[in-house]
Amino acid sequence: xxxxxxxxxxxxxxxxxxxxxxxxxxxxxxxxxxxxxxxxxxxxxxxxxxxxxxxxxxxxxxxxxxxxxxxxxxxxxxxxxxxxxxxxxxxxxxxxxxxxxxxxxxxxxxxxxxxxxxxxxxxxxxxxxxxxxxxxxxxxxxxxxxxxxxxxxxxxxx
Numbered sequence: 001x002x003x004x005x006x007x008x009x010x011x012x013x014x015x016x017x018x019x020x021x022x023x024x025x026x027x028x029x030x031x032x033x034x035x036x037x038x039x040x041x042x043x044x045x046x047x048x049x050x051x052x053x054x055x056x057x058x059x060x061x062x063x064x065x066x067x068x069x070x071x072x073x074x075x076x077x078x079x080x081x082x083x084x085x086x087x088x089x090x091x092x093x094x095x096x097x098x099x100x101x102x103x104x105x106x107x108x109x110x111x112x113x114x115x116x117x118x119x120x121x122x123x124x125x126x127x128x129x130x131x132x133x134x135x136x137x138x139x140x141x142x143x144x145x146x147x148x149x150x151x152x153x154x155x156x157x158x
Contacts, residue, residue: 002041009034010042014049023050024060028067037068065120073109073116075154077101079132081119088129093147094119100151 002010013030017023027046031038038061047057061067079085079094094117097103102110103117110116125131128140134150142150 002039006035006039006042010045014046018049024052024057028057028061032067037071040069065118070109071113073114075101075115075151076118076135077115077132077151078118078120078123080121080123080125080130082122082126084126085130089143090130092144093130093132093142096144096147097151100148 010031013027013034017027017030020026024046027050028038031042031046043054043057043061046052047054050057061069077097079097080090081094095105097117098105101115101117102112103115107117107119120133123131123133123138125138125140130142131138131140132142132147133139134154139146139150
């Protein structure tokens with residue numbers, strides 16, 4: 001159920017984007033930027049505003065890894081799982097991050113809501129693999145020790 005504030009934010013984003021060509025992606029980005037995720041209850045409102053089916057809107061949300069259907073943790077870690085990073089040790093970083101952040105092994109948000117771990121497939125830092133983003137900041141040439149320090153620093157800053 002959307003709160004009154006979320007409803008108003010959604011209405012503002014819809015009004016700002018609904019009349020432009022190809023409005024769905026900018027609108028979804030606007031909702032994500034404003035609310036931090038795209039609530040399930042917003043799908044029907046977006047679909048009606050753009051004369052689309054709920055399935056079309058949901059399909060776009062689920063296709064693009066950037067869009068979230070649930071709130072993210074305060075700490076957001078994305079680890080590249082593409083070939084270059086895999087060949088340089090990303091799998092060990094993934095395993096370590098799951099353990100250190102208490103996140104599910106397939107990725108997701110920790111039970112306490114403190115951290116979200118997500119796979120991404122190329123951050124454009126292939127020459128400096130393995131790479132990740134921590135709260136939107138890119139980091140490259142990671143080792144398990146560097147990752148541990150980064151997560152500890154981020155945890156103490158939160």
